[in-house]
Amino acid sequence: MLENGLQAWEDAGLPTVPLNTEALSTRTEPGPKTTAAASANSANTHTHAFLPGLVENYAHRHELPIKRELTVLFADIADSTPAILGVSPDEALRFVQRFMGIVTDAALTYCGDVKDYEGDGALLYFESVGEATHAALSIREALAAEDSGSGPPLRARLSLDTGQIVIGVIGTPLRRSVALIGPSINLAARLLEQIPPDGIIATEAVVEKLRAEAPSLAEHFSLFDEELELKGFEKRYVKAYAIR
Numbered sequence: 001m002l003e004n005g006l007q008a009w010e011d012a013g014l015p016t017v018p019l020n021t022e023a024l025s026t027r028t029e030p031g032p033k034t035t036a037a038a039s040a041n042s043a044n045t046h047t048h049a050f051l052p053g054l055v056e057n058y059a060h061r062h063e064l065p066i067k068r069e070l071t072v073l074f075a076d077i078a079d080s081t082p083a084i085l086g087v088s089p090d091e092a093l094r095f096v097q098r099f100m101g102i103v104t105d106a107a108l109t110y111c112g113d114v115k116d117y118e119g120d121g122a123l124l125y126f127e128s129v130g131e132a133t134h135a136a137l138s139i140r141e142a143l144a145a146e147d148s149g150s151g152p153p154l155r156a157r158l159s160l161d162t163g164q165i166v167i168g169v170i171g172t173p174l175r176r177s178v179a180l181i182g183p184s185i186n187l188a189a190r191l192l193e194q195i196p197p198d199g200i201i202a203t204e205a206v207v208e209k210l211r212a213e214a215p216s217l218a219e220h221f222s223l224f225d226e227e228l229e230l231k232g233f234e235k236r237y238v239k240a241y242a243i244r
Helices: 005-011 021-025 036-048 054-061 080-084 089-109 129-145 183-192 204-213
Strands: 066-077 113-118 121-126 156-172 175-181 200-203 222-228 238-243
Touching: 054 113, 066 089, 066 129, 066 183, 080 089, 089 113, 089 121, 089 129, 121 129, 129 156, 129 200, 129 204, 156 183, 156 204, 183 200, 183 238, 200 204, 204 238
Parallel strands: 156 200
Antiparallel strands: 066 121, 066 156, 113 121, 156 175, 200 238, 222 238
């Protein structure tokens, strides 16, 4: 998000974590001779190799909860149930991981982050509506170019909305997590149900911002529905745009 790369990041006082490339490229499988302590140490090594995300950045600089203007992107595997039915859990995991790898790479490439992996979908968030749109297009292109020889073909539904989001801690001291809460998340989740596989759907707010900030990206979208009725939004119509 900053010009001048790592130096600007460090000058701003943002957190960094040494990247253990050996830990990323190796994996310890528990076996008869693997002790619980050794397994725990291996897990800790992998954890410490993770790069800090945007939420960690916010928490480092501000006390939660905080409000941010963010663009959210939902990415969901289309028709995943038929692909997973009848295969082993290991094969199902590999299938979902193929998708999540592409989604995660797109999020990080375009200065965003993944908030949640859930089932066969993920919630991504970005500080820039343009970067979020680039990420959505990148995911679609990567899936179209993917070689499905290693398993069923992957197709996605993608939805975008933008607006104020509260980032705060939920749960109890025994089980806590940082959550993103806001109407744009609910709306983007509902829009996801409307678009066919391989499509990208966005709210009017997203397209209006793109017209001001990145007109060339806005041109990709055409009107999907001017009076879309969504579950939970019965008292308002939603104007949506799509790339199909």
